[in-house]
Amino acid sequence: MKNYLTLAVLVVAVFVLGSCTKDPVKNLSPEESRIYITNHDSTTSFSAFKTFSISDSVAIISGNHLQEKTHDAFDAALIAAFANAMTQRGYKSVAKDQNPDFGINVNNIINTYTGYVDYGNYYNDYYGYWDPYSWGYPGYGYYGSYIGTYQVNEGVISIDMFDLKNAPESGKIKSVWNGVVRGKGIFNDGSIGTSVQALFDQSTYIKAN
């Protein structure tokens, strides 16, 4: 009887030890936990565009619905960092009413559920977050390529670039680039520079010349 008790204790001990696996998530630094995703319209020649205008606030989108637009210190720093990166790539920042070639919107998507996000919905509702009227194109619809294969259950920084230059001719506002930042600490001021740099580093095609 004693032997079988020993056996049971030892087998349990082995399986407790055996469950000592290295946790892949806990073994990451905040920087390592982050992913940077970009997607662009392959038919767009980014050097054909020379000017841009970036939104002056960040849209907070939760559950595929616009909650509010904010402009706190973090938002301002993020917008400024992105605008600065665009300038370094040769684009000129202009006001919305000066016919910018690119329109850039900055979003903070908050989803607290798990599952694959249908970015189609995100874009279908885009009209509600950023009225095309704000770009001077009332009644126009958005369209373009989307990122749709990643599981989301946290805050995501998502930046979209639109072709305003050809909007009058096509009658639509085409999405030509989307950048997404996810992971730990992305809403810390200190990570803004790294995030914007990473998005541009992997988007070498964004250049005016």
Added chain:
Amino acid sequence: MKKTTYLFIASLFLLCSTGLFAQDGGLTLKLNYSLAVPSGSSKDVISNTSYRGFGAELMYHLNNKLALGLETGNQDFYQKYPRQLYKMADGTELSAVIANSIQTVPILLKVQYNLLPGAIIQPYLALGAGGNIITYNQYAGQFSNDGKTKFSFAARPEAGVYVPFRKGSAAGVSLGAGYNYMPFKYNGIDNLNSIAARIGVSFPLGN
């Protein structure tokens, strides 16, 4: 399936050729610590040596040479790759630290043959064959990117030495090395084979 059959027939042949039914032994439990070094194409998934392996064997000694039993355990493999830019099929660019995590839980029927029973150092040969529960997960940053749990065939030929604590004792320590044959066809992965080294302590559980 064919390979399983061959191994089973080979095991039976080995048992019969050594006086299978001359039962004079008892039950022993062996607890193992093991490390595993990925080999062959499994290094494409994880090349790091795993130092996180534990196992248990329950063996019935048919005679002083031959033992038959069950073996199970757990070996944890992990590897993190430096940040890299990945171009996806749909044109998406993903910059991420990719980490692969694999846990293997073999459940094997085992036969062991002692070459020098009664000696101070007793070399042995062993062969385990059965199944393997393999859990494979890939992470992009902190996000699960891919995952699969499969039950597939597993085999482990092994050689080692057993050193009893006292002459003739069923308690002792053993050192062994073996090859973990673990086919795992999934998403471009062919197998998760590895070379394993292990140290174990045996206890008698009575006759």
